[in-house]
Amino acid sequence: MKKPKIILTVIKEETGYSAYTNVQDNFISTQAADFEELKRNILEALNLAFEDKEISYTIEEIRFTYDLASFFNFYKVINASALSKRLHMPQSLLAQYISGSKKPSPTQTQRILKGVQQVGRELAEINFV
Numbered sequence: 001m002k003k004p005k006i007i008l009t010v011i012k013e014e015t016g017y018s019a020y021t022n023v024q025d026n027f028i029s030t031q032a033a034d035f036e037e038l039k040r041n042i043l044e045a046l047n048l049a050f051e052d053k054e055i056s057y058t059i060e061e062i063r064f065t066y067d068l069a070s071f072f073n074f075y076k077v078i079n080a081s082a083l084s085k086r087l088h089m090p091q092s093l094l095a096q097y098i099s100g101s102k103k104p105s106p107t108q109t110q111r112i113l114k115g116v117q118q119v120g121r122e123l124a125e126i127n128f129v
Contacts, residue, residue, distance in 0.1 A: 003055050006062045008042060010035075012070040019064075023049075035074065068112065072098045078116065087115045 008019045013031065017038045020029035030045045032038035039059050047056045072080055084094040089111070096102035097112070104112065 001053055001055070003057075003061075004050075006046060006057060008062055008064055010038070010064050010066050010070050012067070012073045017070070067100075068097050068104065068109075069100050071116075078119065083112075083115055083119070086119070087111060 004023050006021060006023060008021045010017060010019045016031060016033040017035055018029065018031040019038055019042055020027070022028075026049050028045050028049050030038065030041040032041050042062065043057060043059060046062070050056070066074065072078065080094055080098055081091050084091040087094070093102070094112070097104045097108070
C-alpha cells in the first residue's frame with residue numbers, strides 16, 4: 001500500500017490547539033496545550049491509525065494547514081497591521097478575521113494568503129552586506 005499523504009488542519013482553541021484530518025475513511029484528530037505537544041500527539045494518532053498497514057510517519061511527512069487565527073498565533077513575526085496596509089484591507093476587518101469574530105470569504109482568504117506568500121518571497125530574496 002502506498003503511504004497516504006497527510007494534510008492536517010490546525011486550529012487555535014481557547015485552551016490550546018486541535019488538529020484533524022480525514023485519510024482513507026479514517027478521521028484522525030487530537031488536541032494539546034501547545035504546538036510541540038500537538039505534534040507529538042499527531043504522530044502518535046497517525047501511527048496508531050496506520051499500524052495495521054505497517055505504515056509510520058515522521059513529522060516532516062505531515063503538511064499543516066492553519067485557520068487565520070492559528071496562523072497569526074504561530075507566526076507572530078507577521079504584523080497584521082502592516083499586512084492589512086499592504087493588502088489595502090481595513091485593519092479592523094483583518095483583525096476580525098484573525099480573532100474569528102468574522103469568517104473571510106474564500107476570495108478574501110486567498111487575498112490574505114497571497115499577501116503573506118509575497119512577504120515570504122521578498123524575505124527569501126534578502127541578502128545582508
